[in-house]
Amino acid sequence: MKRESRRRPAQPGRGSLPLLLPAGAVFLGLFFLPMAGLFLESFRLYVPGSIGSSANAPLTFANYLELLTPAFAGFFFETLRISLFASLTGLLFAFPLAYWMTRSLSPRWRAIAVGFFVTLMFLSVLVRTYALELTFGAAGPLRPLLLSVGISPNGRGYIETLVGAGLLHYIVPMATLTLLGTIQNVDPRLVDAAQALGAPAWKAHLTITLPLCMRGLLAAFLFAFTFSISAFVIPMILGKGRVLFISNLVYNRFSEIADYPSGAAISIVLFAVALAIVYVMSHQVSKRWT
């Protein structure tokens, strides 16, 4: 029998470089270079009343200095806080859901459940947000119930929660589908063995299943988190114009008042902060669990 030609031992790293070229080209050409252009735009002087900066506008730090206000820090903090909360809650819901779908459902029901989630992902985010507003908002049928419990559907706390719920509605299907693949590849016999040795189920899962799924959990979290901090439609409708995410501020500058340098500055700041958070989280998880 003819041997498969060119069998060589797996050498990590070797031969990887050409495979990275397509990604390199795509990211460089379609993201990093445009962002560099934006970076440059953020240093240009904006003359109020015009559209963006003029071609030979002088360079200035003004667009960044403008952001050193407590209000802006407040917007930032609020975006990150609500996003973090929604992402973690999303994981908390998605993990049991994905686990149940993988282990407890028959293949037929599993297919149905997966079909349900996939269909859900194709529900336009604009429509589902309005649907949430109609159901849970200040004019919704739940209003009497909320008032009787003492929750004002118009209060800021409720609005923030509703924004989080809106984000959750997008996050949970996404995280569940992401975690399906991860949980599938975890050997169920490991948990069985632990239980046979006397560990209660919850402890077995905590010490065995969870750590083995860490990469998948991180991926799901990052999807959820990045989606949330960049969310635009959900805070716009459910936030009632009072809970503002960074993307709403940027939209004002790019699409309404035409102050492009300021919008660019805010975008660069958000990008830098978000990149730092993502890198630190990835690094920590890979260090402790891989």
Added chain:
Amino acid sequence: MLHLTRRQTLRGAAAGAVTMLAGALGAPRRAAAATAITAVEWGGDVVNAMKQIEAKQDKVQVNWVLHQGGSGAILPKIKATWPQAEYDYVAGWEGSFSGMIKEDWLVPVTVATVPNLANIPQKIIVKNAKGEWMAVPRAVGGIYFAYRKDISPVEIKSIEDLFDPRLKGKICWPGPTQSMMLQLVALALHAGGNEHNMDPGWDLMKKLAQSGNIGRIAVTDTDFTTSLTSGETVGGFYSEPQLTAVAKSFPLVRLTKQEGLTTFLYQSGFAVFKNRPNLQPTLDFINFCISPEMSSLYAEVAGEAPLNVKAKTPDSLKHLAFTPEEFDKYVYVPDFNEVLTQQDAWTKRWENEIAPLL
């Protein structure tokens, strides 16, 4: 007996198919001389009105592009490709004209090139620094206070009424990028200031924000309409198209002639672009649009009052018809140049001082 060769049969069949196809396509065959122009218009009733106007002439065939969001959403696209221009005209209002004029994108218009301009009040025509006319106005709409009579606990008659505790969470107030921030000018006027002296207005705005009466800050046009039609809020301050949309289905009290509550007027019109190949056909079409009959048609369908003095104002727009005395009493015409140059600063001031209070 006639023998048809295969070639003849095929040729005949092809000719027949082509004829049938051409007929089936059904599009009205315009005269070959119809020029194609590209125009940016507002969606909904406005583009419907414009399509009806287009159907009544045959010199120009329009590729309708719709505004995607506010009037400012198209500006980055124009700026990115300039000096190559994609659109022959862009429909806009004072809020978008000023930026386009400053960028020197527009062709000046005169009575010579657009004869019907002679019947439009000259005061309203937007001019550049040199005094040239830079946009063709077609209709006027209002920006004013209004509320739904059927669900409002208070009959709003003055700014003080806005602070009534019964209106907790019931007011829909326009956000910093909406209505050219004229809502703040209205507050300033009430507090003794004006568009040049806005501090009294800002103080009043802070009090309104802290009162808890504002349920929603509308950040897009549809926000306002939806908030009112769904009953989330009962009233507020906004512009004509949205108020008309609400008034179609609910009893809306339009406070355009209410002592103590200022009314503003905006124009909707055409900004004609440089660097395009079909300038005169575009101007001719625009001239047709502002003729008396077409102005009336536009007013009926799109809900903005005609500006041509020879056109009839429909009854549905009575609230926008002012006698000279009424005009002086209820309408305030701000220095738009000041208002529009300050949009950036006012937006940032809103974000810093008002948004945290809501």
Added chain:
Amino acid sequence: MGGRVLDDGFRLLALVLIGAIICFLLTPIIVTVVMAFDARAYLGPLPPPALSLRWFAQFFSDDYFLRGLSVSVQLAVLSVTISLCVGVTTAFAVERATFAGKEALISLFLSPLLVPPVVTGFALLLFLSHLGLINGFARLLCGHIIITVPYTIRATLAGLAGIDRSLTEAALILGATERRAFWDVTLPLARTSIVSGAIFAFAVSMDDVAVSIMLTDANTFTLPVALISSMRANFDLSIAAASVMLMLVTLALIVILEKFVGLNRVIGQGVFRS
């Protein structure tokens, strides 16, 4: 003994949680369907007083929406295909390699998702215009590729990470080349994650508004952009009708896939089938 009670308690809690989540997820679907059949010309409070098919009729009668739909589907198919190719090769290359800064590189692959889509669209608009690329479809394709690629890369990475190295090594020991091991062992095991990445990418592309708004031109626009444009004063419920139809089409495709191929074969079940 106490562990058992806690176990049961947790189990009950988990089931209640799952039930609550499913109800929460179902609610907007039901409300959307109700909205799509709402006879009122505006968005009013629930429940609607009368039902009608007007929004579906309006959607199909307007050539504008149908053009947008055609462009949306073409863009989605093209951009997802390209994203998958780029994503799977990249993820495989990165997973195998070990070099300092690997985590940084992985984070970098997520970066287009770190800025709001309006920023991505705006930056791309300026950059492509500088390069002289003003064709709407080409611009839109670029935009859709860059917002979908992070999903395919990360999803595939997550899938590859869980695969036991020994499986691939076993294949190599038994005589397979690297490429054969990849196609026959690694890829099938990562299939679930790859497919989920593709699904996300497709959904993101079909639903995108913010990036698309910046990149459309006078002749090319997507369906979500068309739906948004028609809303000036009114919230046009055609968008609810369009959404319901899109979901129905997706459901139909899933049912067809299940009947002819078997959904579980497409999405994979991993190594350990229960």
